[in-house]
Amino acid sequence: MAQLRSEPDIQTGTGELGGAGEPGGDREGVTGRSPLELLFRRFRRDRFALVGVVFIIIMIILAVGAPVIAKLVGHAPNDVSFYRQMSNELGLPKGPNLRLDFFFGADTVGRDVFVRVMYGARTSLTVAFVATGIALLIGVAIGLLAGFYRGKVDTVLSRAIDVVLSLPVLLLALGLVSACGATQQGCLAGLLKPGLGLVSLVIGFFSWPYIARIVRGQVLSLREREFVEAARSQGAGNLRIMFREILPNVAAPIIVYTTLIIPNNILFEAALSFLGVGVPDTTPSWGRMLNDASQIFTVAWWMMLFPGLFLFMTTLAFNLVGDGLRDALDPRTAR
DSSP: OOOOOOOOOTTTOOOSSOOTTSTTSOOOOOOOOOHHHHHHHHHTTOHHHHHHHHHHHHHHHHHHTHHHHHHHHTOOTTOOTTTTTTBOTTSOBOOOBTTTTBTTOBOTTSOBHHHHHHHHHHHHHHHHHHHHHHHHHHHHHHHHHHHHHOHHHHHHHHHHHHHHHTSOHHHHHHHHHHHHHSSTTOBTTTTBOTTHHHHHHHHHHTTHHHHHHHHHHHHHHHTTSHHHHHHHHTTOOHHHIIIIIIGGGGHHHHHHHHHHHHHHHHHHHHHHHHTTOSSOTTSOOHHHHHHHHTTTTTTOTHHHHHHHHHHHHHHHHHHHHHHHHHHHHOGGGOO
């Protein structure tokens, strides 16, 4: 009696007809993955980058919840009413004290260093994110225009980039912040007033040339690719080609450089505050806290240790994440 032909196995793709590698033969399942999924798979292999992500998330939570933390501890960031309680007979501040909820000790006027470090995280991250956003908007726009149009447009914009790069950034930032922060009216008829906005704007203004150069170099290469010619042949205009075709292909280096420029902006803000021209005195800042500790750190080590440690760990975390993203977005490093 003739045997019935077996139906092909749906799960394995095998049957009587055909061997391995032939139609109807043994086939291994192929799972398609999106570029975003491939990015996360590569990024997860870098344990240092994952640690950096976890630390950044923790710092953002602490920065957002700084008022809640201050309320739970019972110490406002500028509260000096604990001076008698947190200073010894010589007038020197006392160190970390769990009994009085001064986890990081007190400063020279009796303020809680722990609460001020939490508020300092809010200041540093706010300035860094806003300044980086300003730098991205200016740098990406100028880089796209210079790389896409080339010719005279590229010459003018590239020379503008060179001029800004040749400026003494720290000295000019000191002058601008000092001049606009000297009075409550600020500069430009009150448009630039002292505070986080002024510091963020100054830092962002001096950070965009680096992004512009990276974007310009990428656009010069991409504008000659076949997909750009295909879009142009279908009637796409210059703006559509720049923002719908070229810009998505420049996203990878922009993302990587953004994570690397954020720690630089954090250090820039800390440097301005350390020199006394950053955020106002009433706004806690890691740089200003380091300045306050510079004259007394030999006897009050906690005043310099904790803000310096948080500043170091935050910048290191962003750099680790940037390195991890660079490796994950580079196909040549994929394993």
